[in-house]
Amino acid sequence: METFIPIQQVKKEHVLSNNTSANTIDSSSHLSTLERTFIWWAIKLRIFYFTCITLKHPKKIWSTYKVMLNLRSNVWGGNLKKIYKISGRYYFNQYTPGWPSNAYDTLIKSELRRHASPMTVAEKLSFVFLAITRKCPMRCEHCFEWNNLNQKEAFTKEDLLKVIDLYQKEGVLQFHFSGGEPMVRIKDLLQLIQFASKKSECWVLTSGFNVNDSTAAQLKEAGCKGMVVSIDHYIPELHNLFRGHPDSFEQATTAVKAARKAGLVVSISVCATKQFLDGNHLLPYMNFAKALGVQFVQVLEPRDIGHYEGREVLLEKRHIEKLEGVFTLVNHTPAFKDHPTLLYHGYHQRKVGCFSGSRSVYVDSAGDVHACPFCHTKSYNIISFLKAGTRQLPKKENYCPRFGKIA
Ligand code: SF4
Structure with a gap:
């Protein structure tokens, strides 16, 4: 049965008090129009430069450059202009390393080779959960980790x-540390980072548990660049009910504030259920x-695995249309220019395929390797x-079973 609390039963003052405190956070990572335009041109020129030196042949250069721009447009539903500056680097996606950095340049070169010769080039993973x-x-x-939770640890720190x-x-450029709750293992986590x-580039995916000013500063000091905090509703009671914990909303919003204060890129992640969208x-x-001042919002579609296994949670056409509408509205309409960038993977997955498996894998808490946290396709x-x-990993064979892969 889906969790359901009629909105009318939720104490209004609770929602208002939360928004009031959130409104006190500024948005210093936003760029002026001039700087944003300059940075976008600088990035496009850099990509073109890499296209020239990597591919060399004029015909291939132009066709591959166009493929790259088209892919970007398909992923974002248009020419996304949102970009943020945090701790000296520019970010337009939580799954693209900040620019300028070696990790960003390596990613671009790898994508160029992949699109120039999709049939022959060796695939390289870019990031790992x-x-x-x-x-x-x-x-x-x-x-999605429900069947693995709260058992004896499978991994030692070593x-x-x-x-x-x-x-x-293998050339991985980004690690997203998750769990379980990775902040339960903060001492090891700091050493891993x-x-x-x-x-x-390192990110932490958390419910907000054990994230405060001190631990967020320690993460930053260790080299962490970003944090994704799960917040499944803006109404505290509904979030807490979804998370099965009475303090979860408080912990999550505290984590967001602490992460911003520490100078991390911050994203909040929401599981958009049928009820949430209806x-x-x-x-x-x-x-x-x-109001929280985060740079990104990630919308996840519910999948019938883990705790949701056997439940009718998959979104219907009307929900997907609604999600796609908000996705393009928020990312491309001047009225929403100061809102966070909205990531919705289902948009590009249905149009051009999925990056999971070919660019990323998910190593679960038992050590099984899957295409992504939501597609359990264990290959080893x-x-x-x-x-x-073993000193070398096996060749990947973990493609997204729902949407197929992008070249
Ligand atoms: S989804 Fe919830 S219960 Fe599962 S590991 Fe993450 S925070 Fe824990």
Whole structure:
């Protein structure tokens, strides 16, 4: 049964008091129109420069450059202009390393080679979701790790360091540390970030548990660049009910404020259920996100795995149309220029395919490797490779079973 609380029963003052405190946060990561225009041209010129030096042949240069621009337009539903400056780097997507950086340049060159010779070039992973713990204080309605939760840890810290090393040898540019709740294992997490951030950009995906000014500053100091905080409703009671924890909303909003104060890029992630969309909650949620001062909002579609297994949670046509409408409205309409960028993977997945599997994999808290957290397509168990002393990972075979892959 889906969680349901009639909105009228929710105490209004609770919502208002939350918005009042959130409104006190400024939006210093926003750029002036002039700087934004300049940066976009600088990035486009850099991509064109890499196209020239990587591909060399004029015909291939122009056709591949156009393919890259078209792909971007398909992913964002148009020419996305939103961009943010945090700690000296520019970000337009939480899954693209900040610019300028070696990681950003490497990603562009890798994409260029892939699109110039889609049939022959060796595929390279760009980022990995790594579930570092099975422990979690939440009991979320949609949890994709449900069957692994709160059992004995499968990974030692040494295992995790080896996993990072193996994937970095494959060229991975971004690690997104998740769980369970990764902040349960803060001491190990800090060491993993210290190690991984020498070569890759590091993000933490959290419910907000154990994130405060002190721990957020420690993450930043260790080399962490961004944080994704799960907030599944702007109404505290509904979020807490979804997360199965009475303090979850308070913890999540505290985490957002602490992460911003520490100078991290901040995204909030929402599971858009049928009920959430039928209640027209996405636009108010975007206003809430703007007031919180985050740079990104990530909308996830519910999938019938983990805690949702056997439930009729998949969105219907009307929900998808609604999501796509808000996605283009928020990202491309002048009235929403100061709202966070809205990431909705379903938009490009249905139009051009999915990046998961070919660009990224999900290592779950038992060590099983899947295309993504929501498509359980186990192709190998990384812990058994570690035990066997393997120094090279097997070739990937983990494509998205729902939407197919992008070249
Ligand atoms: S979804 Fe994340 S926060 Fe929620 S119970 Fe599962 S692991 Fe914990």
